Amino acid sequence: MEIVHVYTKDREEFGRQCLLSDRPAELLLDVLPDQNLASNFIQRSHRDQAVQAGRQVSEHQVNTERFESDSCGINHVEGGWPKDINPLDMEQTIRFRKKAEKDESYLTSIPQLGSVAEYCGRQNNAVDIYQEPFDGWEEVEESPEPPSAKTINIFRDPNEVKRTVTGLSWHPDGGRKLAAAYSCLDFQKASRDMSLDSYIWDVENPNRPELTLKPASPLVCLDYNPKDPHTLVGGSYNGQIVYWDTRRGSQPVELSSVEHSHRDPVYKIIWLQSKTGTDAFSASTDGQVLWWDVRRLSEPTERLVLDPTREGNLDRALGAISLEFEATMPTKFMVGTEQGLVVSCNRKAKTPTEKIVCTYDGHHGPVYALQRNPFFPKNFLTVGDWTARIWSEDIKESSIMCTKYQMSYLTDACWSPVRPSVFFTLKMDGMLDVWDILFKQSDPTLSLKVCDRALYSLRVQDNGRLVACGSQQGETTLLEICSELSTLQKNEKSLLAAMFERETKREKILEARQREIRLKERSRSEQSREEEIGREDGEDDPDQLIARAERDFFNQVEAELKRRERREEEALREKDVCEEKEVKDEEEAGRNEAS
Amino acid sequence: MSLQRNSTILLCRMLTFFIFLVNQAQVEETLKRIEASKGVIGTILVNAEGIPIRTTLDNSTTVQYAELLCQLSMLARTTVRDIDPQNDLTFLRIRSKKHEIMVALENNYLLIVIQNPCE
Secondary structure: OOOOOOOOOOHHHOOOOOOOOOOOOOOOOOOOOOHHHHOOOOOOOOOOOOOOOOOOOOOOOOOOOOOOOOOOOOOOOOOOOOOOOOOOOHHHHHHHHHHHHOOHHHHHHHHHHHHHHHHHHHHHHHOOOOOOOOOOOOOOOOOOOOOOEEEEEEEOOOOOOOOEEEEEEEOOOOOOEEEEEEEOOOOOOOOOOOOOOEEEEEOOEOOOOOEEEOOOOOEEEEEEOOOOOOEEEEEEOOOOEEEEEHHHOOOOOEEOOOOOOOOOOEEEEEEOOOOOOOEEEEEEOOOEEEEEEOOEOOOOOEEEEOOOOOOOOHHHOOOEEEEEEOOOOOOEEEEEEOOOEEEEEEOOOOOHHHHEEEEEEOOOOOEEEEEEOOOOOOEEEEEEOOEEEEEEOOOOOOOOEEOOOOOOOEEEEEEOOOOOOEEEEEEOOOEEEEEEOOOOOOOOOEEEEOOOOOEEEEEEOOOOOEEEEEEOOOOEEEEEEOHHHHOOOOOHHHHHHHHHHHHHHHHHHHHHHHHHHHHHHHHHHHHHHHHHHHHHHHHOOHHHHHHHHHHHHHHHHHHHHHHHHHHHHHHHHHHHHHHHHHHHHHHHHHHHHHO | OHHHHHHHHHHHHHHHHHHHHHHHHHHHHHHHHHHOOOOEEEEEEEOOOOOEEEEOOOHHHHHHHHHHHHHHHHHHHHHHHHHOOOOOOOEEEEEOOOOEEEEEEEOOEEEEEEEOOOO
16 A cells, blocks of 8 residues: 655746645554454463663572581691701700890880780770670560571481481580480391491581491480499390490390390380499390399399280280389389380289289370470370370379371371470471470471471470481481570469370369269169069069059059148148238227227 | 090999999889789780780680780771771780780780779
8 A cells, every 4th residue: 555645836936945844644544454364363471571781691599518617726836946056955944934035125014014914904904895684684575576486407317328316315414425326126127238327417517427326236225324424234136135324336236035035126215313323224026024133234234024914914905105204213113015005003012913013095006205394294195196185193094285187197296395285296298396285285286397207206405495307218316496485484384284194184073974974874874673573574474564553553642632622721721821811800800999 | 545445335324223223123123013912813924926925814725815916906006097097005904804904005015915994
């Protein structure tokens, strides 16, 4: 289409001056879109096209190789002495020093130096400029920050084939070292080239373990001796007990004999309180709890078979998976079994039947962790199946408190040694839950995802701030808990004591009610049985029944008649009374009128 | 006349000797006073060459302190003089968690005092 603009000019006007003038724009042609043609085209979607005259750059992430650092000290050697004087020769050095003291500049400088130094020294003594002025004051309750925990270090299993961290133990003096037991608990999954070693880690150095422990069979559990921090005792996968002294190196000092040890992996071993400090006891799923003296590991000093029928029958014994011992109550201890029962035992009982005091039945699966509350030893925490339960020693039927069923299996738990209402639990999905029962009972106060794999073992350090958890891949993660969850709050003990008492009372009341109901049921069933017995005798003689029925009928009729008579009499008596009253009133009225 | 000169010379010598003695006593007294001050853990006197002349601590510690503090005070001194050439470092104080190290400088001599400030 052509756009044509026609411009005409008369010939006679050619050559004349051009008179230019402005005029508004004129629309010459307006070509509208033809909708029919639009069907030949497809609407293109928007596209962002950045146009920039810049240099091409690319972003690339690089992760540096982990480097190993080592710290070591340097010893300074003397120097600066003039060449002719031998610094090791005392005489020469003394002579030199004496000569230097006689130097003039020395004599003039020292008093000045001295006065300046003295001035500053006295200043320090007078006022401490770095003093904290509000130290002694109580901290004001600011709005509490949400509880948190921070990962400090991760200790990885240095071997190729990763094993689960099944046991952890903190060094008793200050907790700078952590002993970890590695083994593979999956049935028959342990490969032949799996290393048997377990390690002791220094908390500051995650690159290399401080000491390697080389047992004959992988260790399932470990414990540091609280009295002697150099010795450790461990229970291994083949049932033997192993004793180490860290001063003597990686090889065990002594091993228990295979014939007298456990027949199944030793799941828990704990040191006992004793005068010699060499007693320990261990539990295993073969149903036995054995006591050992580490000086003579060839034979256990005592043996207990966990038979609920108290007959010492090994076939009927329950497999033990966790042990509990509190140093403040040295004669009692508790065992958690694979069947979900917690057995409370008395060590000092004379006969084996008296050793097992009572059982607590609570869980549907093995009781993986069992611990008494360090502040309230009458209450203990158990973990098994998908719940964590708190029990009171007096109530044997059920736990006094129970968390709701969690999403995944709980594998380990322990109380905080600093705060009586805080405990930690580990789950198979790699979460660490911190529960504060004074704050919230239905949910954990803090839930952390520690790693992607299942977590198996947990240990809190004695100061309550550091928590070590071991995972299935052989990683031990060290976490620091925020200060709110690791410092004792005011009134905490009394509040918690009140809570435990309340729950215990509630359970007692519920128990009593259950008992009542049961008694009623029983007595009712007895009664009905008696009646049935009675009725059975009567039915033998139908004539007697008829006679009895007649007698009852007539008695009832007579009673009814008598009642009616009595009612009529009463009615009559009332009427008389009313009439008498009326008569009396009239008489009175008459008398009043007369007077 | 020579006698007079001799006697004056002798007198001068004796005077300087007495002044010297008095000064020595003064030095001793100053140092003893500092060493006995409240909270002082140790005192080291270092000469221009970095050799500890007088010390109350054991040898290895003395040598370590002397060497390290010499270097540090040299560095501090050059810093001060770089900023202002007319200026000079007189005193250096290092406060650490456990104690305070004070270094006084005069005429290339260093007096190091380690004090535990009492709170």
